[in-house]
Amino acid sequence: MKFNQLVTIICITMLSFCYHKRAYSADYVGVEQCVDCHQQEYNDWKTSHHNMSMRHASVESVLGDFNNATLAVNEQTHRFFKKGTDYWVNTKGPDGKFHDYQISYTFGYEPLQQYMVKFPDGRVQLIPLAWDSRDKSKGGQVWFHLYPYMEVHDEFFWTNNGQNWNYMCADCHSTNVNKNYDSKTNTYDTTWSEINVACEACHGPASDHIKWSKQPIEQNSNMGFNRNLAPKVGSWEFNKGKKILKPKQLSDSDQLNTCGQCHSRRAQLNNNHDHLKSDFFDKYMLNAITPELYYPDGQIYDEVFVLGSFKQSKMHKAGVVCTDCHNPHSNKLVAPKEAICFKCHVPNEYTAAKHSQHQEGSEASLCVTCHMPKTTYMEIDPRADHSFQIPRPDISQQIGTPNVCTSCHTKETNQWAINALAKQFPNSSYQQSDHFAIAFAQAGAGIPISGDSLSYIAQNSLEANIIRASALSRMDRFPGQNAMVAIMRGIKHQDPQIRIGAIAGSAAYPFEDRWQIISPLLQDPVFAVRTETAGALVINWQNMNANQQALLTPALNEYIEIQQFNSDRGFGLMNLANIHRAKGEVKLAELTYLKAIEIEPIFATSYVNLADLYRQLGDDDKSLVLLKKGIKNQPQSATLRYSAGLNLYRQQQLKYAIDYFTQATEIEATNAQYWYVLGLAQEKINVSKAMVSISKAYDVGRNPQHLYALCEFKIKYRDPTTQACLDRLAKIVPPQVIKQLTGG
Known part of the structure; x- marks a missing residue:
C-alpha cells in the first residue's frame, strides 16, 4: 500500500470516528430517532399544532392560495403568486411602497396560517396577511389582513420588531433555538435543531435516552432524560x-x-x-x-x-x-x-x-x-x-368587567344575572364575597385607599400567588405603613414572583429605605429576582457607598447580561444606557441611547431618556431637536409630545408648549398628568381653559391632589363655583386639608 493511500485511509477513519463520536454525544438527535419505539406518540404528533408550528414553505406545508390571488384592503391590493416552486407576496414595505417578497416559512395551520419572509440580515418577519384555513362553510379558505390599519411606525407593522420571529416567536415555535444576535452588525444567525416543536422541545435532548434504551432496564430510572413530565x-x-x-x-x-x-x-x-x-x-x-x-x-x-x-x-x-x-x-x-x-x-x-x-x-x-x-x-x-x-356579575356591575352571563344573554343586564344566580344558588358564599378585582380596579383609578386593600390581598395566603405578586407590584403608587409590611413579607416569600412583585412595589420609598428592604435579594438564588433587584437599585448608584456598590455589582453584571441578550430591541439598549447614566458615564450613555434609536427608531422611550440627559447637561436645544426627530419617527407617541412641551415650557415658549401638551392629551386622553400640566401651562394665557384642563385631570385620574389644585385655582381667581369644588374635595380628604386650603 502506498503512503498516500495509507494517509487517505487514516484520515477517512479519523473523520468517521469524529463524526460518529460527535453524533453519538450530541444532545439533540431529531424526531426520526423516536419513531421506531414511539409510533403511537409520533402518529399523534404528526397531526398536531406542534408539528405544524413552523415549516419551510413548500407544496406540503402551504395552505394559502398563491395562484395569483389578491386581497384588497383599504384601497390597496396585495397579491399572492408563485415563481416556479417558490411562493411570493406583493405587499407594502417599510418605505410605504409595494414590493415582492419571497415566503420562506409557514407559521401554524389552523384556524389560520401565517407566512414569513427572511431578509439578508437574518431577520425573519411575519407578514400581516393570513390564510383562513377553516372550511368554507365557516367563512374560511380566504385571505384576510390581521392589522388592516397598521402603519409603518407601529410596533407591529410587519417589518418592525413586534413581528420579528427571531425575538418574538422562535423560542416557542422551533426546537433548541439559539437566537444568535450580533449587536455589532445588527444581524441574526438564528439556529435550531428542528424547525418545528418536536419531541425534544418538551422531553429535552434525547441522546442519553437512546443510550438508556440500549441498556438493561433500570428500576427508578429517568430513562435518560433530565426532566419529569409526569402529572403531579x-x-x-x-x-x-x-x-x-x-x-x-x-x-x-x-x-x-x-x-x-x-x-x-x-x-x-x-x-x-x-x-x-x-x-x-x-x-x-x-x-x-x-x-x-x-x-x-x-x-x-x-x-x-x-x-x-x-x-x-x-x-x-x-x-x-x-x-x-x-x-x-x-x-x-x-x-x-x-x-x-x-x-x-x-x-x-x-x-x-x-x-x-x-x-x-x-x-x-x-x-x-x-x-x-x-x-x-x-x-x-x-x-x-x-x-x-x-x-x-356583581363585580361587572361595580367595575365594568365582562361576565359570561350577559355575554350570552346580551339583552339582559348585570342585575338580571345577579338575581338569577341568587335564585339558583341562594346559599352561595361566593357571590357578593370580597374579590381582589375591586382593589385592582381602584388602584388603576388611583384611589388613595388602594394601598391598604392591596396590602391585605398581598398577605392573604388564600389568594393565588400570582395575584398576591400582582397586588404587590401595584403598591408603587401607594406607599404607607401597611404597604411596607406587605412588601417586607413579600421579600421573604418562597415564590420568586411574589419577591419580584415586592421589588416593584417598593419603588415609591426613598433610596435609604428601599435599599434596606430589598438589597438582601441581590444574593437571591433565583436569577430574575436578583437581577430585578439590581435593575431597581442601580438608578441610585451615585448615592451608594463603596460597600453598597460592591454588593450590587455581581447582580448588576447579570442584569447587564439580560440587556445584552435583548440588545436587538430598543428597550435592552435603553436599559444599558440607563445604567451608564446612573454611573455618571455620560458619553457611553449617549452612545448607547443613540444605538437604541438606530436599531428601533420607533421606540419612543429611548428619545425621551436621551432628551432628558441632554436637558440634564443644559442643552435644551439639542434635546428639542431629538424629540422632534422622535415625533417624526413615532407620531403616535404622547410622551414625546409631552416631553417636547416640557422643554418649551422651561424655555418660556408657552404657546408652543401648550400646543404640544394639547397634542399629548389628544393622543392619550386618559393620562391625568398630561391634563394637569396642560392646565398649569394655560394659567398664564387662559385661566378658564386651565381650570377645565385640571378638572379633566381629576376626572380621568381621580387624584385628590388634582382636585385640590382645581379648588386652589378657583379660590385664587374668585370663581363662583369655588364652594362646590370645596364640598367635593371635603368628601375625600381630611378636614384639616380644607382648613389649610381656605385659611380657616
Missing part, C-alpha cells in the same frame, strides 16, 4: 359529603414549567439557564396580572397564552397540570369536555338541572361555557380562559 397527582380520592375529589398524593413534576416555557406571556432573560431543574424565573420572566394583559378580575384581555391565567385557578392549586386534560402529543383533549371535568367533580352534583339551569346536552350547559369563556384573537382564533372563574 398520582390519584384522586372521594371524601363523603364533598362535591370535588381531592388529590390523594402529590409529587414533583417539571410539566407545568415545560409547557409554560411557551404557553405563557413572558420575557426571555437568557439562553443558557435551566428553567426546569433550577427555577422558571432563572430563564424567563412570567408577566403578572397587569392591566395591559388582564381585566382587574384576572380574566384574559390580551393574548396571555394560558400559564398566567391557570396560575390563578383552583385547579392549579389542587395539583392539576396540562396532561390531566390534554394529550401532549396530539394536543387534543383526552376525553369529551364534560368527562374531563367529571374526573374530579362528582357528576350528579353538577347536572344541568342542578347546576347550570341550561338545557341538558346544549352548548350552554357545558362546564367550559361558563367557566372557560373564549376570547377571539387574530380575528378568528378563539382562546379559552384557563383561570376557571366563577361568573361574578
Whole structure:
C-alpha cells in the first residue's frame, strides 16, 4: 500500500470516528430517532399544532392560495403568486411602497396560517396577511389582513420588531433555538435543531435516552432524560359529603414549567439557564396580572397564552397540570369536555338541572361555557380562559368587567344575572364575597385607599400567588405603613414572583429605605429576582457607598447580561444606557441611547431618556431637536409630545408648549398628568381653559391632589363655583386639608 493511500485511509477513519463520536454525544438527535419505539406518540404528533408550528414553505406545508390571488384592503391590493416552486407576496414595505417578497416559512395551520419572509440580515418577519384555513362553510379558505390599519411606525407593522420571529416567536415555535444576535452588525444567525416543536422541545435532548434504551432496564430510572413530565397527582380520592375529589398524593413534576416555557406571556432573560431543574424565573420572566394583559378580575384581555391565567385557578392549586386534560402529543383533549371535568367533580352534583339551569346536552350547559369563556384573537382564533372563574356579575356591575352571563344573554343586564344566580344558588358564599378585582380596579383609578386593600390581598395566603405578586407590584403608587409590611413579607416569600412583585412595589420609598428592604435579594438564588433587584437599585448608584456598590455589582453584571441578550430591541439598549447614566458615564450613555434609536427608531422611550440627559447637561436645544426627530419617527407617541412641551415650557415658549401638551392629551386622553400640566401651562394665557384642563385631570385620574389644585385655582381667581369644588374635595380628604386650603 502506498503512503498516500495509507494517509487517505487514516484520515477517512479519523473523520468517521469524529463524526460518529460527535453524533453519538450530541444532545439533540431529531424526531426520526423516536419513531421506531414511539409510533403511537409520533402518529399523534404528526397531526398536531406542534408539528405544524413552523415549516419551510413548500407544496406540503402551504395552505394559502398563491395562484395569483389578491386581497384588497383599504384601497390597496396585495397579491399572492408563485415563481416556479417558490411562493411570493406583493405587499407594502417599510418605505410605504409595494414590493415582492419571497415566503420562506409557514407559521401554524389552523384556524389560520401565517407566512414569513427572511431578509439578508437574518431577520425573519411575519407578514400581516393570513390564510383562513377553516372550511368554507365557516367563512374560511380566504385571505384576510390581521392589522388592516397598521402603519409603518407601529410596533407591529410587519417589518418592525413586534413581528420579528427571531425575538418574538422562535423560542416557542422551533426546537433548541439559539437566537444568535450580533449587536455589532445588527444581524441574526438564528439556529435550531428542528424547525418545528418536536419531541425534544418538551422531553429535552434525547441522546442519553437512546443510550438508556440500549441498556438493561433500570428500576427508578429517568430513562435518560433530565426532566419529569409526569402529572403531579398520582390519584384522586372521594371524601363523603364533598362535591370535588381531592388529590390523594402529590409529587414533583417539571410539566407545568415545560409547557409554560411557551404557553405563557413572558420575557426571555437568557439562553443558557435551566428553567426546569433550577427555577422558571432563572430563564424567563412570567408577566403578572397587569392591566395591559388582564381585566382587574384576572380574566384574559390580551393574548396571555394560558400559564398566567391557570396560575390563578383552583385547579392549579389542587395539583392539576396540562396532561390531566390534554394529550401532549396530539394536543387534543383526552376525553369529551364534560368527562374531563367529571374526573374530579362528582357528576350528579353538577347536572344541568342542578347546576347550570341550561338545557341538558346544549352548548350552554357545558362546564367550559361558563367557566372557560373564549376570547377571539387574530380575528378568528378563539382562546379559552384557563383561570376557571366563577361568573361574578356583581363585580361587572361595580367595575365594568365582562361576565359570561350577559355575554350570552346580551339583552339582559348585570342585575338580571345577579338575581338569577341568587335564585339558583341562594346559599352561595361566593357571590357578593370580597374579590381582589375591586382593589385592582381602584388602584388603576388611583384611589388613595388602594394601598391598604392591596396590602391585605398581598398577605392573604388564600389568594393565588400570582395575584398576591400582582397586588404587590401595584403598591408603587401607594406607599404607607401597611404597604411596607406587605412588601417586607413579600421579600421573604418562597415564590420568586411574589419577591419580584415586592421589588416593584417598593419603588415609591426613598433610596435609604428601599435599599434596606430589598438589597438582601441581590444574593437571591433565583436569577430574575436578583437581577430585578439590581435593575431597581442601580438608578441610585451615585448615592451608594463603596460597600453598597460592591454588593450590587455581581447582580448588576447579570442584569447587564439580560440587556445584552435583548440588545436587538430598543428597550435592552435603553436599559444599558440607563445604567451608564446612573454611573455618571455620560458619553457611553449617549452612545448607547443613540444605538437604541438606530436599531428601533420607533421606540419612543429611548428619545425621551436621551432628551432628558441632554436637558440634564443644559442643552435644551439639542434635546428639542431629538424629540422632534422622535415625533417624526413615532407620531403616535404622547410622551414625546409631552416631553417636547416640557422643554418649551422651561424655555418660556408657552404657546408652543401648550400646543404640544394639547397634542399629548389628544393622543392619550386618559393620562391625568398630561391634563394637569396642560392646565398649569394655560394659567398664564387662559385661566378658564386651565381650570377645565385640571378638572379633566381629576376626572380621568381621580387624584385628590388634582382636585385640590382645581379648588386652589378657583379660590385664587374668585370663581363662583369655588364652594362646590370645596364640598367635593371635603368628601375625600381630611378636614384639616380644607382648613389649610381656605385659611380657616
